Amino acid sequence: MQDNENTVGAASGDDAIVELGVAAAAAAIRNGEITSEAYASALLRRARKHADLKSFITIDESAVLTAAAAADKARAAGSTAPLLGVPIGIKDSYATAGLRTTLGVGNLEDFVPQQDADVVGALKNAGGIVFGKNNLVEMSFGLTGHNSPYGQVKNPYSHDHVPGGSSSGSGAAVAARIVPASTGGDTVGSIRVPASLSGVVGYKPTNGRWPGGGVAPISHTLDTTGILTRSVEDAALLDQIVTRNTSAPGSRRSDLRGVRFAHAPRQYMKVVDPETAAHFTAALERLRDAGADIVEIDLGESFMETANLLTWNFFFREMREAVGQFVADNDFPVTFDEIYNDVKPQLKEIWSQVVVPDGPGYLSDEGYQSALTTERPQLQRRLGQVFTHHAADALLFPTTPCPAPLIEHGSSFTIAGHQVDDRFLAYNTIPTSGAGLPGISIPIGLSTNGLPIGLEIDAAHGADSSLLDVTRRVEALFGTLPAPA
Template identity: 60%
Template sequence: MADTTATSPTAASRKTTDLSSLGLAIAAEAIRNGDITSEGYARALLQRAGMLAELNTFITIDEAAVLAAARDADKARAAGSAALLLGVPLGVKDSYLTQGLPTSLGLDSLAHFVPREDADAVSAIKGAGALVFGKNNLVEMSYGLTGHNARYGQVRNPHAWDRVSGGSSSGSAASVAAGIVPAALGGDTVGSIRVPASFCGVVGFKPTTGRWPRKGVAPISHTLDTTGVFARNVEDCLLVDQIVTGEQDAKSSGRDDLRGVRLAFAPRQFLDLVDADVETGFRNVVRQLQDAGAEIVEVDLGDDFNALIQTATWGIFAHETMGAISDFLRRHDIPTTFEAIHEGLKPQLRQAWGHIVLPDGAGATSAEAYQTALSVTRPEIQQRLNAAFVSEGALALLQPTTPCTAPLIEEQATVRIAGQEVSYLALANHTVSASSVGLPGISLPCGLSRAGLPIGLELDAALGSDRALLNLARRIEGVLGANSTAS
């Protein structure tokens, strides 16, 4: 699949690397302008996918279909099309239904299931001219945070192949970080976009829950689920957000500083259990933002804030899973049942579902506790967060996206954070707060640890303020230094 104009393997590799470094908006503009062809771009990305196959970022890539779609895009361009994503291949998490392309949900039993329809978000990007490059690997039923899949393999971190990618949108994040695709669709319930974005060193955007369409995407919780996107810069997230929601692009302030911007962070809640490298990196970022003119205020969300978040959010998460999945299977004529899925899960996940998801499980959330979480605890959490956004006038709440950098693959069941052995669920300790009440959140790469592993900065904003958050993130990205692979 190498470019036939290459004069040597080295030249071919360099050509592929050059094209794979393009960000989404830049690649789309280059195709529209005729600087590159969609077919040439797709061939370069397919070649890169082959070179990096051991990362396990994709479950399915139909090379012939990708190239045929790219040739069609080139014909459309010649006929005058100026679609925003014309001819650009994107990755799609394999929890999204894709017409004519297998959708496994991460399960062995659905390896050959081919939907008759696209998820709404997939329809949106196709309508803007994008191609589906392939279906990204994921944790079974999106139930996990490290990127392990018993049937399709562990997704490896492109920065260190012996490290996890994060999950559940593991392949989506890693494929963007590896330069296989310029952007990819993912899903986030308690951190499944932001955790892998942090570990893989890319931008991961979780919209306000319910703002992006969820139809046609395998669910966990109708209260918490949202679709979203990975890219190598904020500008590309803005572009995909515009396409999926129909909202026009927010104009940039044109400023390269943060004067007049007030931001908040809660050290007692979000720096209590973090690795030293992560805390050092985060405090360095705070200083950089202050040096750029931002006003940073410390807030305290309460002694019991983290306990409220954990109890309410995980309780809702588990209580809604069985009903949400069963309904999804029925509505989309998927040839399996919840019971069959449960039986086919890897042992550790099957045991976890038996404990917290099945109504008779020892750890199942009662109907009363579920209602309390929805009607009492969530409003209390929202009220405390509002204190930062309203009382303090902060545009966003800052914290490290994850309390540590990517753990070793062999140590993913129990991870070490700040010298303590804790469950891998602790990887979502910071992301779960925005999920609990549906806030928009974005993770930005903000540096490397001493071991050279990416560190993420999370910005959470008030409900519905997605475009303002993305604009703010674009300014902060400029202050911190945009990821060089997105240029």
């Protein structure tokens, strides 16, 4: 009876502690205000309470508590590691030493790697704790959070709706306060789409800024690792840790005077849910009222269509070779063909068309070379002009064209009267991926039925630090969303 009372008492005090973000939790542990063990225990109770979200594939509770106890001992011995004792979720496309890594497919349900992915190693070296492995769409190939072997991830704000993907479990776990941050991977929007639909911050770095070693790929041209958090401050902290950037943070200004934002409604507002459009328009007004300069630009008649075609071509054309090389180099006990033969029928049908070399939609060598040497540089130049010719500090647009669709609609639903498939959730995020630019999605409100709406802020290639600083100042206008009911 006594044990049960202790458990109930602990659970009743969890609400405040699970609200702590990465920086706040690290500071509280460092200052002795809480222990890592108490924090980890609260998060584990939260994970059990919200197991129905299917946001994790694997959690080794004893390993988490052992690591937390070790962190508390290290703190007592004088350690000031920046993430000391803070548990972080890891997307299950990242290899984790001693903890199973499935890539979201049934073939690997029992596989335990020997080495950590580079990002995982960086987080651990900074004192972070691996909390568990986040659920994802099989092989990171999808945007709704559906996974046949490990379950459909649910949106914490409404369990009948999708959380976005492919980093679906990462977004859901952070939104549900199960962890303060989770890693993600972004190829066409797989960090920013779930961030938008699940109401958290999703940071896609400039391609090449974050290491990708030990993370299952799709396209070496488009892929980047990144992070989902509940604040821009936490994303910036984790960016500093992963990139080993010891320079002083950007300006600590809180106002937006002198900041110039561009938006391109002809391109990014073509098919947008009315509530999303209204929130975006209101956001522009709030930014203008806060002193920012807002300029409307036009990226050209065929910009979005060209960017989408180009980016999906890379996505499909590079996947088979990238995955095959990855599993061989990292000693995963599976081949691409074995994965292909075991995935869900809907996915296998798509791959048979555009991923395998004998598929009718497989991009030819000539088409691939043209995409690399001609079309992608053209996209990069056109987006680059936003920051040069138009002298904008950032480009703004709705991250996703609508709030989270219903799970029951599957891969087909309606936006503003237009019938679309699930790939349309990444329609706005794709140009950023195609050009390799940094982008961040932040929540700016809830729809009338309580679903998050996201704003994306992009910057010039390599301008990640400036982007994080500007986005922090934008975030101050909108705040963070309340926890899901």
